[in-house]
Amino acid sequence: MDLSSINPILLLASLMVAATPILLAAIGELVVERAGVLNLGVEGMMITGAVSGFIVAVSTGSPLLGFAGAAFGGAFLGLLFGILTQVLLSNQVATGLALTLFGLGLSALMGQNYIGVKAPSFPDWDIPVLGDIPVIGPIVFQHDPMVYVGLILVAATWWFLHKTRHGLVLRAVGENHDAAHALGYKVIRVRLLAIMFGGACAGLGGAYLSLVRVPQWTEGMTAGAGWIALAIVVFAGWKPWRLLLGAYLFGGVTVLQLNLQAAGVAVPVEYLSMSPYLATIVVLVIMSAGRAPGSLGRIFHASR
Amino acid sequence: MTIKSILAGATLALGLASGAFADADKTKVGFVYVGPVGDGGWTYEHNQARLAVEAEFGDAVETVFVESVPEGPDAERVMTQMALGGADLIFTTSFGYMDPTINVAAKFPDVKFEHATGFKRADNVSTYSARFYEGRAVQGLIAGSMTKSNIVGYIGSFPIPEVIRGINAAYTQAKKVNPDVEFKIVWAYTWFDPAKEAEAATVLIEQGADVILQHTDSTAPQAAAQAAGNVITFGQASDMAEFGPLPRVSSIIDDWAPYYIARTKAVMDGTWTSTDTWDGIGAGMVGIGEISSAVPADIKAAAEALRDSLADGSYHAFTGPINKQDGSVWLADGETADDGTLAGMNFYVEGIVGDIPQ
Numbered sequence: 032m033d034l035s036s037i038n039p040i041l042l043l044a045s046l047m048v049a050a051t052p053i054l055l056a057a058i059g060e061l062v063v064e065r066a067g068v069l070n071l072g073v074e075g076m077m078i079t080g081a082v083s084g085f086i087v088a089v090s091t092g093s094p095l096l097g098f099a100g101a102a103f104g105g106a107f108l109g110l111l112f113g114i115l116t117q118v119l120l121s122n123q124v125a126t127g128l129a130l131t132l133f134g135l136g137l138s139a140l141m142g143q144n145y146i147g148v149k150a151p152s153f154p155d156w157d158i159p160v161l162g163d164i165p166v167i168g169p170i171v172f173q174h175d176p177m178v179y180v181g182l183i184l185v186a187a188t189w190w191f192l193h194k195t196r197h198g199l200v201l202r203a204v205g206e207n208h209d210a211a212h213a214l215g216y217k218v219i220r221v222r223l224l225a226i227m228f229g230g231a232c233a234g235l236g237g238a239y240l241s242l243v244r245v246p247q248w249t250e251g252m253t254a255g256a257g258w259i260a261l262a263i264v265v266f267a268g269w270k271p272w273r274l275l276l277g278a279y280l281f282g283g284v285t286v287l288q289l290n291l292q293a294a295g296v297a298v299p300v301e302y303l304s305m306s307p308y309l310a311t312i313v314v315l316v317i318m319s320a321g322r323a324p325g326s327l328g329r330i331f332h333a334s335r
Numbered sequence: 336m337t338i339k340s341i342l343a344g345a346t347l348a349l350g351l352a353s354g355a356f357a358d359a360d361k362t363k364v365g366f367v368y369v370g371p372v373g374d375g376g377w378t379y380e381h382n383q384a385r386l387a388v389e390a391e392f393g394d395a396v397e398t399v400f401v402e403s404v405p406e407g408p409d410a411e412r413v414m415t416q417m418a419l420g421g422a423d424l425i426f427t428t429s430f431g432y433m434d435p436t437i438n439v440a441a442k443f444p445d446v447k448f449e450h451a452t453g454f455k456r457a458d459n460v461s462t463y464s465a466r467f468y469e470g471r472a473v474q475g476l477i478a479g480s481m482t483k484s485n486i487v488g489y490i491g492s493f494p495i496p497e498v499i500r501g502i503n504a505a506y507t508q509a510k511k512v513n514p515d516v517e518f519k520i521v522w523a524y525t526w527f528d529p530a531k532e533a534e535a536a537t538v539l540i541e542q543g544a545d546v547i548l549q550h551t552d553s554t555a556p557q558a559a560a561q562a563a564g565n566v567i568t569f570g571q572a573s574d575m576a577e578f579g580p581l582p583r584v585s586s587i588i589d590d591w592a593p594y595y596i597a598r599t600k601a602v603m604d605g606t607w608t609s610t611d612t613w614d615g616i617g618a619g620m621v622g623i624g625e626i627s628s629a630v631p632a633d634i635k636a637a638a639e640a641l642r643d644s645l646a647d648g649s650y651h652a653f654t655g656p657i658n659k660q661d662g663s664v665w666l667a668d669g670e671t672a673d674d675g676t677l678a679g680m681n682f683y684v685e686g687i688v689g690d691i692p693q
Contacts, residue, residue: 041541049534139371146373149577152562245529245555246562250371251403252553254528285531289538292521293488295689301524 037290043170043283047178048244050282052077052236052253054181056260057267057274058188059232065192065269066225067205067326071127072112073233074257075134080105080234081241082138085145085248088238094153098177098238105234106227108134113226116330117219123328135251145248153177153243177239182275184232189271201225205324208331218331233257266311269324277311284310362424362603364388365417366400367410369429370527376552376572377526377589378402381428381451384591391596395603406431414439418446424602426595427451429526430495436460447607449598452497454678456609463594466615467497468504468677469645470587471548472652473623473638474569477585478546479509479516480634481567488539489520490532490549490556494692496680498550503684504652505548508641510686518687519544529555540566547582557583567629574624585638586624593619613674616646653677658685 056073063070070076083104088097112130115121153175161172192198203211204221212218236256241248259281267274284307366385370378385398399422401413410432417425418439424447427436433453440448440460448460456462478487487509491498502520509516519542521535528551536547536556540563547568549556554575560566560582568578570586594612601607614620623642626635644650655666660683666672683691 038541045534045537045541052530139373142373146375149558240530245533245553245558247529247554247558249375249529249553249555250373251527252529254525254530256530286534286538289521289535290542293519293538293542295519299692301692 037294040166040169042286042290044173045286046279046283047170047174048282049286050278051178051181052239052244052256053260053263053281054275054278055177055184055236055239056233056257057263057278058181058184058271059229059236060260060264061267061269061271061274062188062192062201062232063225063229064264064327065205065324066201066222067208067324067329067331068113068116068222068226069123069127069328070109070112070130070226070229071124071261072108072130072134072257073229073260074253074255075131075137076105076108076230076233077134077237077240077253077257077260078138078251079108079134079141079237080230081237081252082142082145082248084234084238085148085150085241086141088150088242089145089148092151094151094242097150097242098235101234101238101242102231103234105230105232105237107230108137109226109228109230109233110223112230113223117222117226120330120332123330131257139250142248142250146250148248150242150246150248153246175243177235177243180235185271185275192271202324205326208326208329212331212333218333222331233260236260262311265323266314268322277314280314281307281311361397362392362395362599363420363422364396364398364599364602365414365420365422365425366398367404367413367417367425367427367429367432368400368402369404369406369431370552371402372400374527374552375554375575376570378428378552379573380589381426381591384595387592388595388599392599392603396599404432407435411435411439414448415442418443422446424449424599424607430493430497447602456611458609461598461608461610461612463610463612464497465589465591465620466613466652467587467589467621468500469615469652470621470623471501471504472508472645473642474548474585474587475505475508476512476641477569477626477630477634477638478505478548478567479511479513480637481584481630482509482513482516482546484543484545485513485515485517486543487516487518487546487548488536488542488544489518490535490539490547490551491520491522492526492551493524494522496678499683499691500677500680501548501550502687503680506687507653507657507684512637520687520689522692523551525551527552529553532556533559536560537563554578570624576624579625580627580629583627584630585626588622588624590620590622613678616642617648659683660685660687 080101084097084101087100088094115126116123200216204218208218263277266277288306368378372382404410404413426449428451430452436448436450437455450462452464453462523535532551533555536559545566547560549571557568557578560568567584568582570583572589574586574588575583651671653672655670656668657666659665
């Protein structure tokens with residue numbers, strides 16, 4: 032065993048990177064669920080975002096446009112889910128699962144000609160001055176811009192939900208859609224917008240994988256990240272800052288277990304591999320999850 | 336008629352249309368894949384071989400495949416479905432399909448099964464594999480010669496004999512050319528998860544590895560090595576030439592096409608019997624991808640000499656003296672490993688640090 036070969040600074044830095052795709056997808060799903068909609072199609076929207084972002088980035092040569100394309104692709108798939116569940120009143124659980132399967136298939140089809148193609152590189156931001164601070168600098172201030180976008184989104188979501196009138200309306204719709212409707216709020220419109228925001232965030236998370244972390248297109252590349260994002264929303268008790276904690280915890284344990292393995296720690300690898308999931312469950316129990324939004328997953332129709 | 340019923344009707348019609356054709360004269364060949372056909376590695380090459388079967392026999396065959404089938408009960412369901420759908424021959428292309436294949440084969444005695452990389456056979460189940468470890472030996476030689484930090488990172492998938500054999504073969508040759516070399520092994524517990532594979536590669540590089548060997552199927556570790564710079568890698572299962580000349584300096588290429596064509600032919604002729612095939616570089620089932628210009632000429636020549644001696648059988652990748660990890664003698668001087676030991680290999684050779692997860 033040689034723990035000295037693990038560099039804690041690099042470990043913490045890669046933790047932030049490992050957590051970013053899950054964080055992006057989860058913050059979007061949090062807003063969707065706060066609006067009272069359960070969208071289990073996060074995985075499908077992520078992978079569609081991953082491929083559409085990749086296609087746009089390769090054809091324009093700009094990773095930033097790629098991320099925009101990914102957000103658009105994810106939002107489009109989200110809109111599809113929104114129309115099916117909000118307008119045509121289909122079952123949210125079944126439609127969400129179908130959306131995942133559809134997204135996986137659609138992305139494979141779209142990505143046919145992009146297998147083995149290289150993405151334009153997306154350089155890290157070496158923030159001057161701040162990036163040179165010892166210890167803190169490499170951990171916090173030397174990442175690619177999307178890591179900061181994730182953090183800003185968490186802060187913005189918290190501010191929006193708790194400090195603005197629109198956020199209050201969104202929460203009201205999620206808690207009791209009949210009451211919100213009676214007060215004259217457009218339940219379906221609010222929910223459609225929330226779903227599209229969720230799709231766009233999931234798309235960004237997927238594109239983070241295909242453009243920064245991997246970075247290339249392979250079928251099925253999200254490999255379950257969308258499901259973890261869904262779990263983290265519950266884990267966080269539908270609260271944005273706890274969500275950040277959950278994503279970092281999960282990302283951190285994932286990176287740590289690989290580091291321990293490479294350093295030759297004499298702990299059976301099975302336990303290390305299981306540890307991210309185990310840690311998530313344990314914290315879930317200890318923190319006692321918050322209450323779910325009252326109207327979560329229920330179908331709304333103005334006549335009922 | 337509501338929109339819902341139109342949608343339901345359309346779905347039903349689609350289902351009927353796609354299930355409606357079946358031709359009794361054609362030989363139907365099924366393929367079960369563990370990853371997506373676009374993984375750029377293992378499954379990609381199996382699918383290339385499937386296309387080669389179609390090209391060879393044209394209208395006389397019909398092939399079907401199901402991709403990304405999890406190893407376990409789902410695999411059994413997929414195979415049963417294929418057998419019920421009239422398949423004459425089914426290739427199950429991952430180690431974890433071993434027991435499901437045996438189970439389903441017992442239920443369909445008239446259907447022939449071919450299981451890749453396993454060791455359980457039946458009257459209607461053949462096994463086939465390639466001696467990838469020969470390719471690993473060549474990689475080990477290049478890795479040992481090229482490393483400057485003397486740390487070689489190895490991304491393993493699952494601790495099964497196939498993967499352990501590869502680690503041992505690579506280490507044995509690396510040690511021969513560089514006595515100071517050290518292997519750091521990370522088990523990813525997946526065949527295909529680009530994000531996790533990229534993460535594993537990054538961790539190994541952060542811990543000082545400047546050579547990455549992978550036994551997982553995606554190209555993500557290649558990309559991670561490229562981003563890090565000054566790290567060399569090897570293509571796995573497929574050439575992955577798009578990452579050459581650096582970081583990818585060579586590769587192991589699986590070529591299943593001749594075998595799949597021969598076995599399909601055997602089913603057509605009625606000459607199919609249960610066999611165990613294990614071919615290597617010599618038979619062409621394992622190919623060594625071009626060694627790139629980033630490798631110095633003398634190392635390249637040594638690697639090619641090793642490849643050729645493995646191909647013509649004058650040298651075995653496991654030639655004694657080799658001790659097991661605990662120091663006990665495995666192969667005496669000049670002795671070569673027998674296939675039985677290799678097929679069930681569950682120990683590291685002397686010098687590798689760490690335990691095999693049980």
